[in-house]
Amino acid sequence: MSNAFQVKDLRFKYKSSKEDTIKGVSFDVMEGEIFGLLGPSGAGKSTTQKILIKLLEDYSGEISYFGKDLKSIGKSFYEEVGVGFEMPVHFSKMTAMENMKFFSGFYKQTANVQELMEQVGLWEHRNVKVGDYSKGMKVRLNFVRAMLNNPKVLFLDEVTNGLDPKNARILKDIISDYRNRGGTVFLTTHLMNDVEQLCDRIAFCVNGKLYEISTPRDLKLKYGKREVKIEYKEEGATLDRIFPLEGIGLNEEFQNILRTKEIETIHSGETSMEDIFIKVTGGVL
Amino acid sequence: MRNLKKLVLGELHRLINYKILPISLVTAIIWIIIFLFLSEEEARNIAPLLIFVDVSMMSIILIGASHHFEKQEGTIKSMMMMPVSMGDILLAKVLSSMVLGLESAIVTSAALYFIHGVTFNYMVLLIFIIIAGVAHAAIAFILALNSKDFTSSLGLLMAYILPFQLPSMLFTFGIIEKEYEWLLMFSPSHAASSLITFAVSSDYDALKVLIGCLYLVFLSIVLFRYFVYSKFKSNAVRG
Numbered sequence: 001m002s003n004a005f006q007v008k009d010l011r012f013k014y015k016s017s018k019e020d021t022i023k024g025v026s027f028d029v030m031e032g033e034i035f036g037l038l039g040p041s042g043a044g045k046s047t048t049q050k051i052l053i054k055l056l057e058d059y060s061g062e063i064s065y066f067g068k069d070l071k072s073i074g075k076s077f078y079e080e081v082g083v084g085f086e087m088p089v090h091f092s093k094m095t096a097m098e099n100m101k102f103f104s105g106f107y108k109q110t111a112n113v114q115e116l117m118e119q120v121g122l123w124e125h126r127n128v129k130v131g132d133y134s135k136g137m138k139v140r141l142n143f144v145r146a147m148l149n150n151p152k153v154l155f156l157d158e159v160t161n162g163l164d165p166k167n168a169r170i171l172k173d174i175i176s177d178y179r180n181r182g183g184t185v186f187l188t189t190h191l192m193n194d195v196e197q198l199c200d201r202i203a204f205c206v207n208g209k210l211y212e213i214s215t216p217r218d219l220k221l222k223y224g225k226r227e228v229k230i231e232y233k234e235e236g237a238t239l240d241r242i243f244p245l246e247g248i249g250l251n252e253e254f255q256n257i258l259r260t261k262e263i264e265t266i267h268s269g270e271t272s273m274e275d276i277f278i279k280v281t282g283g284v285l
Numbered sequence: 286m287r288n289l290k291k292l293v294l295g296e297l298h299r300l301i302n303y304k305i306l307p308i309s310l311v312t313a314i315i316w317i318i319i320f321l322f323l324s325e326e327e328a329r330n331i332a333p334l335l336i337f338v339d340v341s342m343m344s345i346i347l348i349g350a351s352h353h354f355e356k357q358e359g360t361i362k363s364m365m366m367m368p369v370s371m372g373d374i375l376l377a378k379v380l381s382s383m384v385l386g387l388e389s390a391i392v393t394s395a396a397l398y399f400i401h402g403v404t405f406n407y408m409v410l411l412i413f414i415i416i417a418g419v420a421h422a423a424i425a426f427i428l429a430l431n432s433k434d435f436t437s438s439l440g441l442l443m444a445y446i447l448p449f450q451l452p453s454m455l456f457t458f459g460i461i462e463k464e465y466e467w468l469l470m471f472s473p474s475h476a477a478s479s480l481i482t483f484a485v486s487s488d489y490d491a492l493k494v495l496i497g498c499l500y501l502v503f504l505s506i507v508l509f510r511y512f513v514y515s516k517f518k519s520n521a522v523r524g
Contacts, residue, residue, distance in 0.1 A: 055365065055522045078368040089363035091355075093302055102295050106288060106367040145363065 002066065004153050004184040005029040005052060010061035012051060021047050023208040024061070029153075031066075034175065034185040036195045038277065039205035045188035046086075048205070049155055052186065053083050079108055082151030086158040088138040089145065092131030096122060096141055099130060100148065107149040116144045119174055121167065135162045143171055153184045160194055172197055192273045206281040216273065223276040227269035230254070232261035242269065288369045292377030300381060305347065309339070309385050313392035317400075325401040332393045333482040340386035340414055340481065341421045341474055345445075348382050348425035349438040361521040371518060375426075375509070382425070383418040390414055397485075410484035413498075417477030420501040423508035424473060430516045450474045476500050 005028065012022040022044050029035040037045045050056045052063065054070065054077060063070040065077070090099045096117070104110045117123040120140040125133070130141065139162050146154060159175070160168040175198055179185055189195060195202050196216055204211040212219065226245040231238055243254045245268065257263070271279075300306040316335055320328050355361045364374055390410060397403040428445065432438035453475040455461045461469070469475040476497040483489045 050522060053366065055362070055518070075368045075370055078366055081366070083366045085359060085362060087359050089359035091299065091302075091360055092358055094299070098298075102298075103363065103367065105291050106369055108368075 002031050003028045003064070004031045004066060005070075005186070006062070006064045007052075008062040010048070010051065010059060010063065012047060012056060012059040014047075021208050022051070022059070025205075025208070025210045026061075027203055027210060027213055029184060029186055030201075031184050032179065032182050033200040034179050034187060034198050036199035036202040037186070037188045037205050038190065038192075038195050038202050038273075039188075039281075040190055043205045044208040045190075045205050046157060049157055049186065049188050053081060053155055079149060080152040082146040082149060082154045084142050084146035084154070084156040084159055086161060088130070089142060090130040090138070093129060095127050095129055096133070097126040099141070100126075100144065103145060104148045109150050111147050111150045113144070113148070116147055120144060120170060136164060136167055139163055140167060140171070143174075147174075147178075151183070153186065154178065155186045155188075157188050158191070159187065159189070160191060161189075168193075192277075196273055204277055204281050212280045219273070219276050219280075220270055223279055224271040225269040228254070229265075229267045229269055230257060231264040231266075232257055233264060234261060238264060245269075289373045289377060292369065292373055293380050296377050296381035297384065299351075300384065306384065306388070309343070309388060310392075313389055316389075316393060317396045320396040320400050325403060328397055328401050329403055329486060332397055333478065333485045335393055336386065336390050336410075336414070336485070337417075337474075337478045337481050339389035340383070340417050341477055342442075343385050343389075344382045344418060344421050345425040345428065345442055346439075347385060348378065348422060349429045349432070349442070350435055351378070352426070352429040353432075353435040353438060356521065365518065365521060371514065375513065375517060379419060379422040382422050383415065386414050386418050387411075405485055405487045410481070413477075413480040413484050416498055416501045416505075417480060420473050420477065420505045420508075423505050423513055426513040426517070427508060430513065430520050448472075453478060470496055470500065473501060473504055 007028070008026050010022055010025045011020050013020045025044075025048070027035075037048060039045050047056065051059050052070070054073075057071070065073060070077075090096070091102075094102070097113075100113050100117075104113060114123060117126055120143060122137060122140055122144065125137065130138065133141065139160075143156075143159065146156065154175075156175070160171055163171065172194070175185060175187075179200075185198075187194065187199060199216060201213060201215050202219070203213040214222070227242050228245055228248055229240060229242050231240045233239075241253075241257065243251055248254055297306075319331075323331065352361075361374075365371070394405075394407060394410070424445065428441040429438050432441050449472040452461060452469055453472055456463075456466060456469055456475070466475075470479070470493065479493060480497045480501075483494055
């Protein structure tokens with residue numbers, strides 16, 4: 001599997017700011033994976049994404065896109081890339097369909113708009129002006145806009161922000177399906193659920209720096225508590241005990257509770273991604 | 286070229302959709318009605334002013350309004366994610382902004398001809414409208430890119446009108462002496478207004494036409510190349 005993006009020692013400073021917003025970050029985004037950049041607002045996630053989609057150009061460091069220097073690639077880059085912005089990006093006095101027709105007219109290759117809009121539940125509202133859409137509908141339309149050109153790489157910024165759980169689930173399923181068909185996704189978010197449910201690898205981003213690039217599973221194994229909590233009934237009361245995960249099968253006390261007590265719940269003590277984030281970065285989401 | 290055509294058609298579609306073009310047409314019809322009550326000489330005198338206002342001031346307001354509206358809607362950012370050059374995006378906006386001026390010129394010329402039988406060299410007028418229109422589009426972008434919203438853009442327009450438009454008006458009313466007109470030619474608005482007046486009156490001052498054209502072309506190139514082009518993208522990204 002090749003690298004979709006290879007980023008080395010990336011630094012960026014806004015003209016209006018005194019210090020670097022991005023402070024020498026390095027990471028790879030592999031083809032066919034969902035790579036998540038997780039961090040609080042102002043951490044540099046969106047700036048990193050804007051650099052990768054060529055909206056910001058005065059950066060230092062090296063960025064290659066499928067082996068080519070990103071700076072050397074022209075407008076053809078946008079034939080292969082789809083970008084889902086967090087904020088609405090449509091003409092509000094035009095209908096959703098008019099918007100999609102306008103934007104899709106500029107690509108050599110376009111997706112099936114009807115299919116996409118049906119998937120996100122907007123097809124029956126296609127002739128409604130975007131200005132009359134709810135926030136959630138605009139978010140879903142942003143996603144359709146990002147997928148319009150059948151992109152090879154998809155950039156998504158806070159993709160489920162403002163969506164109800166049902167529609168968030170639908171979008172996540174489409175994104176997973178896109179990845180399963182070979183697509184590459186670069187996701188920036190502060191939502192733990194998105195990261196845990198979608199990302200193959202994640203990087204923690206705080207104050208323009210990256211901490212710990214790994215898979216969610218490995219992070220949990222590395223920073224998780226590795227314990228089992230058991231709740232059981234004894235003489236009418238609910239009691240609980242915590243046992244270390246190591247050697248649990250040989251732990252006599254644990255086995256005894258299982259054999260003799262009425263068990264209410266058993267949970268492995270997985271540390272939440274939020275706890276891991278705080279532990280690793282010292283920051284708060 | 287294919288993309289430019291699509292971009293221009295998109296801009297025109299939005300001018301209609303946002304009711305700007307229909308309202309402009311209604312305004313032009315009002316001019317026709319006014320022409321019915323004017324003598325030939327009065328109509329010939331007022332026609333350049335009507336065309337100039339649509340080519341310059343209306344174009345500045347239109348570009349300012351659409352820039353801030355599109356920035357607010359995020360559509361400029363979305364357009365930058367398309368495989369089209371920024372030059373094409375800017376050119377499409379300039380061309381569509383000139384539609385109001387062209388529409389005004391066509392309606393005014395038709396009214397002058399059908400009501401008063403006045404004709405002049407329409408091709409010269411078209412060339413002057415294009416030169417004046419592009420220069421004022423550049424000025425419109427400078428004002429829009431240096432303002433945070435449409436209201437502050439209008440504030441900057443007023444600041445532009447005072448030194449560049451007001452002296453020209455004072456000259457028209459005879460308050461500023463004719464010997465100072467050369468100085469006024471440094472005002473893009475006066476240069477544009479003079480060119481349009483020359484075309485409609487068919488009374489050309491060759492030197493002033495040459496200087497006016499060269500000045501406006503030079504100004505357009507400098508403003509677009511060094512101020513608009515470089516700032517347009519960063520401004521859209523910030524939004």
